[in-house]
Amino acid sequence: MTFAIITDSTADLDANWASQHDVTLLGLTITMEDKTYETVGPDRLTSDYLLKRMKEGAKPTTSQINVGTFEETFRRLAQEGKDILYLAFSSVLSGTYQSATIARDMVLEDYPQARIEIIDTLAAAGGEGYLSILASQERDRGTSLDATIAMIEDILPRLRTFFLVDDLYHLMRGGRLSKSSAIIGSLVNIKPLLWLDASGKLVPLAKLRGRKKGMKEMLARATEDLGHSTAIVAYANDEDSAMNLKAQLLENEAIDEVLILPLGPVISAHVGPDTLAIFTIGKSAR
Known part of the structure; x- marks a missing residue:
């Protein structure tokens, strides 16, 4: 049935x-x-x-x-x-x-x-x-x-979610991050990398100087311990960077397919413009 x-x-x-x-x-x-x-x-x-x-x-x-x-x-x-x-x-x-x-x-x-x-x-x-x-x-x-x-x-427990945001203001404004956590997002040219931990909480993971370094770090973390050959890339009004991430992901022998899912309005309202995200499935739990 x-x-x-x-x-x-x-x-x-x-x-x-x-x-x-x-x-x-x-x-x-x-x-x-x-x-x-x-x-x-x-x-x-x-x-x-x-x-x-x-x-x-x-x-x-x-x-x-x-x-x-x-x-x-x-x-x-x-x-x-x-x-x-x-x-x-x-x-x-x-x-x-x-x-x-x-x-x-x-x-x-x-x-x-x-x-x-x-x-x-x-x-x-x-x-x-x-x-x-x-x-x-x-x-x-x-x-x-x-x-x-x-x-x-x-x-x-093996689903991996990473967000590279332009700043943390919108997440703080919406109550998804504390004001103290959001301070790093106000620093010049610092791009915060966050992930959803095992409890489903959005947690700051790293602060990278510049978008290029942020994308590189997100790629590295998202492709550790891969347990599924499909990855998903999402973006908020930066399709070129999303396609760049897709191309780099496909260079990984463990990945056969990359889907592009533009961030919808609800998620965009919380993470803000110019956000990028990668979603993968690992072999082991988070």
Whole structure:
């Protein structure tokens, strides 16, 4: 029996790809200058517009997916008799996961026979997208829901997420980093490198002098102990650097494929313009 796959707009998956592969995207919202924007659907906020406004001084804020949205989606699929796998944005970075668990309990009261599995990915952006792509591939091969969950849970502690940001102001403003941690991002020409640790927390990892050195260090760390031949590169309004990273990754004999996933508006609102990211799967846990 096949199953439904749901993830968030924070997974930064292309909407056309999601539609073609029967993956449902639920959107967080963004408020900017007293206007609230959706991040899925035909009228969704684009990253290009958001980043342009941020460079002009806008300070967007993001809001989690609410319980009602999850309840409506879970209930519809339960009524159709479908098992559900929801791959959630990291619970450390958003309350979205908690909203989903509340909605699941509400739906199960009316449909106790329904199966609604929720995985806290402890991931974001291309990392969350990576897991969603792998889950979709397994389902398309006819893999069972149980086996797909086991595969995802095996990968979770081995998923590597690295962000090279232009500065840490936006992460501090959004509460994802403390003010003291963000000080290094204010130094001239210092490019902070961060990663998501095993608990899903965004942690400063290194401070590099200059973008070129930052990219080199990120590449080195992302390609240690590789356990999967696919890597993902993400970017915020710097596609040329992303393509540069892709070319360098493909020089590694352990990498056969590099996917480019532009950072969506929710993640862009927190990391800011000119951010680069690499996502890989290692052989051992973080």
